[in-house]
Amino acid sequence: xxxxxxxxxxxxxxxxxxxxxxxxxxxxxxxxxxxxxxxxxxxxxxxxxxxxxxxxxxxxxxxxxxxxxxxxxxxxxxxxxxxxxxxxxxxxxxxxxxxxxxxxxxxxxxxxxxxxxxxxxxxxxxxxxxxxxxxxxxxxxxxxxxxxxxxxxxxxxxxxxxxxxxxxxxxxxxxxxxxxxxxxxxxxxxxxxxxxxxxxxxxxxxxxxxxxxxxxxxxxxxxxxxxx
Amino acid sequence: xxxxxxxxxxxxxxxxxxxxxxxxxxxxxxxxxxxxxxxxxxxxxxxxxxxxxxxxxxxxxxxxxxxxxxxxxxxxxxxxxxxxxxxxxxxxxxxxxxxxxxxxxxxxxxxxxxxxxxxxxxxxxxxxxxxxxxxxxxxxxxxxxxxxxxxxxxxxxxxxxxxxxxxxxxxxxxxxxxxxxxxxxxxxxxxxxxxxxxxxxxxxxxxxxxxxxxxxxxxxxxxxxxxxxxxxxxxxxxxxxxxxxxxxxxxxxxxxxxxxxxxxxxxxxxxxxxxxxxxxxxxxx
Numbered sequence: 001x002x003x004x005x006x007x008x009x010x011x012x013x014x015x016x017x018x019x020x021x022x023x024x025x026x027x028x029x030x031x032x033x034x035x036x037x038x039x040x041x042x043x044x045x046x047x048x049x050x051x052x053x054x055x056x057x058x059x060x061x062x063x064x065x066x067x068x069x070x071x072x073x074x075x076x077x078x079x080x081x082x083x084x085x086x087x088x089x090x091x092x093x094x095x096x097x098x099x100x101x102x103x104x105x106x107x108x109x110x111x112x113x114x115x116x117x118x119x120x121x122x123x124x125x126x127x128x129x130x131x132x133x134x135x136x137x138x139x140x141x142x143x144x145x146x147x148x149x150x151x152x153x154x155x156x157x158x159x160x161x162x163x164x165x166x167x168x169x170x171x172x173x174x175x176x177x178x179x180x181x182x183x184x185x186x187x188x189x190x191x192x193x194x195x196x197x198x199x200x201x202x203x204x205x206x207x208x209x210x211x212x213x214x215x216x217x218x219x220x221x222x223x224x225x226x227x228x
Numbered sequence: 229x230x231x232x233x234x235x236x237x238x239x240x241x242x243x244x245x246x247x248x249x250x251x252x253x254x255x256x257x258x259x260x261x262x263x264x265x266x267x268x269x270x271x272x273x274x275x276x277x278x279x280x281x282x283x284x285x286x287x288x289x290x291x292x293x294x295x296x297x298x299x300x301x302x303x304x305x306x307x308x309x310x311x312x313x314x315x316x317x318x319x320x321x322x323x324x325x326x327x328x329x330x331x332x333x334x335x336x337x338x339x340x341x342x343x344x345x346x347x348x349x350x351x352x353x354x355x356x357x358x359x360x361x362x363x364x365x366x367x368x369x370x371x372x373x374x375x376x377x378x379x380x381x382x383x384x385x386x387x388x389x390x391x392x393x394x395x396x397x398x399x400x401x402x403x404x405x406x407x408x409x410x411x412x413x414x415x416x417x418x419x420x421x422x423x424x425x426x427x428x429x430x431x432x433x434x435x436x437x438x439x440x441x442x443x444x445x446x447x448x449x450x451x452x453x454x455x456x457x458x459x460x461x462x463x464x465x466x467x468x469x470x471x472x473x474x475x476x477x478x479x480x481x482x483x484x485x486x487x488x489x490x491x492x493x494x495x496x497x498x499x500x501x502x503x504x505x506x507x508x509x510x511x512x513x
Binding site for chain 2: 075098099100
């Protein structure tokens, strides 16, 4: 489905990704884990074309995405829920969803079913929403593009535990969608993802199914610096 | 009574300023380009009308026809402008200022060559060349009506339509809009075209109010810049309120304290910026 090979990129002179390689099986959710600053956000930004790849290949199905601009990548069916959410602050919930809606199975009504609290705020502007509501809006905006590949960058960042739980339930319900989830919150990551990849210094160094990763506390300790 | 008349003149002038400034503020909000050729576009609209119909009164139909012609000219000039500024997209404001100022000089000098350097004014069209309520010029009322209609239409498009939502989204976060598969470049082009067409339209509307002459471009440009700084950049509400405020300050100032009128504008701008540094409806960044 998604095959990334020898991907390098960075900012200015500073190289961040070093020959990153991974495969995402179709319909699976993969969590990308790693300590702060190892290049997780740069990785998803490079997939979306927000950071230009220096070299390497990003194949989605039969399409080569490396070198395309962000809009073309979006047209190939990739959507991102960015870190910090980046909702349109002057647009209402309803307007944001309306301009993001394309042909396909996802409709605005279905987004409201997934996130009922968003439906209650449909007339509110992006900058009037809570962090959790903004995250839901950013996810809804991405889903309405009926993505073949959904990139989620730190969706739980700065959110209350109850809200994170609600997000986890919603994301787990997206069974069958191909997802790359960058997440610091290990509980959310293992609850949502089918597989786990760990990143160190801009490369992927570990891969396992979520079940294997749960039984491997040494990996969590080595790559994430957590004791569980 | 005469003060009331002056205040009404201020509203008419404010409406004219809005039609000019709304495009300037949206082009800046969306492209981060301060179009210093905006005053020259206004001038182009006025001179185009002068070259076509001269200074004699025409029928309302001809006048409206000339206004539509100016809109077409504005679209063409706007297309040229967006081609010219595209290479400078990621360059600093200074480069863009030099480019658009250069284009402004070229355009205004071209107009003065084609016409002449004398003073001219358009006549109000027949039917609007009389007075209303005893002595108030009907044409100024027509400018107010036209200005309000354009403001209303702009608000409606901007706040109530899908196209308007796309423009606002492109101001808020163009990168995320592109990441949703939207062609942001096309949105930017539409806004440049619309803004330039409104500027040339303003030139025709203002033809019977402000004399056509050398230097008109910088004069109206400075007023429009003050309007959008006072109102807050990239805000249509701000452009509307700023235009009405500056229209009043300018006309009342000239009527009451003519020797201080020019300073008064800048004093108002300074006062607003001290009170709200981002302008009345600007976003704090």
